[in-house]
Amino acid sequence: MATSPPIETVTTDVLIIGAGAAGLRTSIELAEKGIDCLVLGKRDHGDAHTIWAAGGINASLGSLDPEDRWEIHAADTFNEGHLVNDATAVELLCQRAPERIRELDAWGIDFNRTDDGTINQRYFGAQSFRRTCFVGDRTGKALMETLVQKAMTLNVPYRQNLYITDLVVDDGRATGAVGFDMETGRPVAFDADAVVIAAGGHTSLFRRSSSRPDENTGDAQALAFRAGVSLRDMEFVQFHPTGKVHPEEEAGHLVTEAVRGEGGRLYNAEGERFMERYSPNQMELDARDVVARAIEQEVREGRGTENDAVLLDISHRDDAYIHERLPRMVEEFAEQGVDITKEPMEVAPTAHYAMGGIEVNFETGQTAVDGLYAVGECTTGVHGANRLGGNSLVETIVFGQITGQHIAETLSTRPHTPLSEAQVREYVAAQDHLAASEGTHTPEEIMTHLRNLMWDHAGILRNEDSLLTGLHQLQQLQEAARDLDVQADRTTLRYENAQNVRSMLITAETILRGALERTESRGAHARTDYPDKDPAWKQNIRCVPTGNGGMDVAIHAVDAPSAPVQRAIDEEHELDYHHLE
Template identity: 55%
Template sequence: MNSPHWTATGESFEPADSEAVDPDDYETVERRVLVIGAGAAGARTAIELVEQGVDPEALLVVGKRGHGDAHTTWARGGVNGALGTLDPEDDWTIHAADTLNEGHHVNDPGKVETVTKRMPALLRELDEWGMAFSRTPDGEIDQRYFGAQSFRRTAFAGDHTGESMLDTLVERAQALEIPYRENLFVSDLITDGDRVLGAAAVDIDTGEFVAVDAEIVVLAAGGYTALYSRHSSRDDENTGDGPALAYRAGADLLDVEFVQFHPTGMVGNRYGDEWDGRLVTEAVRGEGGRLYNSGVSASDASGGSGERRSPGGERFMERYSPDQMELDARDVVARAIAKEIAEGRGTDSGGVYLDISHRDRDFIEERLPRMHERFADLGVDMAEEPVEVAPTAHYGMGGVVVDDAGETVVDGLYAIGETMAGVHGANRLGGNSLAETLAFGEVTGQAVADRLAADGDGAGRDERTDALHARAGAHFGDLAALSGRDGTHDPEALLDDVRDLLWTHAGILRDGEGLREALDELVGVRDRASNLAVGDRTDRSFEFALDLGFALTVAEAVLRGALEREESRGAHFRTDYPETDPAWRRSVVIGRDSVGAMRVDTAPVGTPSEAVQDALDAGYELDYHQLE
């Protein structure tokens, strides 16, 4: 029997000896709507559907981990919305202007305005549902500074905002009796070429195959930054599932070359490999945390006396961004840190110092409880000493091309949250990721509810079901042939190879030579993937093999997009094209050509509304020194 091999684009197995699995040999679940991904975006979509009158039994939300265990919980610092709690002059148009400026004006202005208009009401809704927001002395939802924001508009729950938000959404979904299924790994979307029919999945506890027959599929399966060797996600999430599934189904990808490297990830050489790249929330800097290198003495860098200083050295952001300092845009701060380390002014462990010890202990323990507790467990008291940080891959600004309601070009297939593209442009404004999940969860939920009402009881289901089983059975046959293979190469090791080549050649700094070299290396990884050693369907190696398929697709898209964009803009910095080119105020679109290979095109971006343009023209900007 021959080993399974990859297609030219690395997107699926085609074992020569596979046989279709009969429908009697796998479970079939029928629902009108399938939501893939149980983080904030998926949960908010499902809630909106039921709020709009859709029967909960018509829905199914699936996650590949346990209930409530989603990447949302790792978004700690806050969620944006122009409530004006502390800065009454703030409004949604200024929030939109900040988002467009941070995105270097390759955002989709309509999607930006969708988010910023809706967020004040959505934050108040979360408050009504019981979210434990931090409060002002007057009992209002408190708001803090975040990088590159003109006003304090980031609402928060200590430094565990994502966790608290997801808990609130899960409780709401449970109260509405929305069905959920955990530990279900979606391996493929089933289409007839024009419309989505459902999805194929594997129960990772039992190894059983599951086909979900659905009229509508909503992809809320996260992003792709865990495809970098140093990243802020857990290794088994943000592995490109959402973008790869959509691309395989016929959707296009947009601007995937824009990968945000968060300035402050933990340093593994200091805290252990298991912590390498884990996020140190921007809230630390939002509450006044300062960055120091190890180049000069703290007293030389202080500019004054009477303050407790880091044992590191120069407060180097004074050289890079004297006005916005540590709260400049994430790409600016990340590149500054990377330069300090590269030029020998980093710590012995390969980072820089982040220090908030000038703040009172009570303040730190109240505003940053999870961070304080995490480092205390590692033997570091943030109230007394700095922590060591370095940039880490954090967020994919690009993703799937969708319309204003979140629908792709594949009829009935929607993509939201980090899986979709358009809101963030070339660099994401901190606090906007959670905002996007809420806003487009509501928008897409409303649109799908309206569509279901217009479609009636789902006429034509029998015809769709027959087509679903024909395609699902063939896919399950491929997966059955994959499991238990005694090949040469470990899929987890090949995933690590992908991560290494992206970090090396498509990281904070890129150039054309390195990107072309990475594409050549990716061909080598794909060749080795033709001879995998894979356990049975409950073995992690089987999961890694599926992840590898997603990784090869998305990594190629990132590299081709980065090679196409011959300029530097936001998080995309080409050392061979270091300037921003006005002619490149365009999006890079990745699709398929007539023979199934990747096609690279560009597309124009839109213009903001008159109200948002007025806010842009007004030139609002963060004054960091209000924090001093």
């Protein structure tokens, strides 16, 4: 392979890696305060994973349930997170969510309305009140369109189809990043006074995932880890109860929780409404981990369909109501020949969301590396052991605003550190080396084996023997990845996958090590050899980089909620599912 073309160098005050809702909201805050920033995306601008979030976005507005308040929203978030959440993160999220929702409303998002014109809110799993605002079942898409339009009015610059391979850290300070243009193949170096990682999660590490196969491959987490930042709570991966089963190319794609929020019912292949056995009070709207494990149990005990799935039925609702509230689901299943107003959908659990990720100070967005920030799903702390449905979208806009504001207020106090030319040349040479590699194993082969490994050994149900087997197989894959066969330039999918493999192997190891360390079942982490929650494990697990690819595991206690939130927890609010009947 020929060496790379000349390196393009770009200078900006703030570099934002990730062009979804978290990155865009950060950029909007910076632009409104007159700070020069640049947003980078791996795909066309506006085509971010945010658009796949369908069901809604949480805030204690009290449109339908005026007794709701932010402290109860926080209590629900802690309870769903099994009390290992970051207390500061949860309380900031729930306090500021209403303001951010009203801001979106003012910016033109087309929220569904009640008869009196207020923002409508729907039930969502494990929530005590109706607090999930929505735009039909395309809330994420509507949010992205609103943020893109707002950023355009502020002339926020962006680069699309740009892949970041490495962060540049000089004497403990982030000074920029190195990547390549996916259309031209040209390597690009970015010189910045602050860098924000907003590049999503890592659920594409699993065989069945609600992500596109080339998204959420752990890029953000691996970038931070290689830069010296710890990853925390990586064992907590949320498996959404309802993913598509077919067609094959869409297996795992999300069937929104809004279907159950609007009264959808789950049945096994024998026609039993099986959630009555597992959660007679909250039924289909219990926590996602509870419903996902129930489905897994039904399938393991032989009551699933021939596709190892169950049936989700909304057909008892009025046809017009279904078309109004779930238009995207109606359309998508109609393309498969399924009329959801008359027949059930076949669904099975799918890897959906990463609760674990990059450690940050949520009051600032700052990581342990000076000048390096992180926002959104790539971080950890808000959701604890399991994410409350509807909290992911609001996390992006709450902490995007907070992080952008902090950077804007402190940037002028930071001395500029020029980008290290030696480090840039080293990273570009590594790109050249990867592109030219003539080995035995293709990136696609490694990715397929890794996804099967993670589903089989770190999936919905885990145990020590399986996790140890998974770690052993991962070590074999790590060795195989040193002998990659790429022989492709930077504009190819083969080369992109080779870069993805770098990230996926690091992130997978942190998940397996965290899951092996946590000898209990808590939230989305379910161990058949330790089936009970252990009060002694109300702690967080950190994977700490030791240099040269090594990692240590450390444990630390969680902070307690504030007194007002603890009172709300003690009040034991709970959804009465039967309002929907």
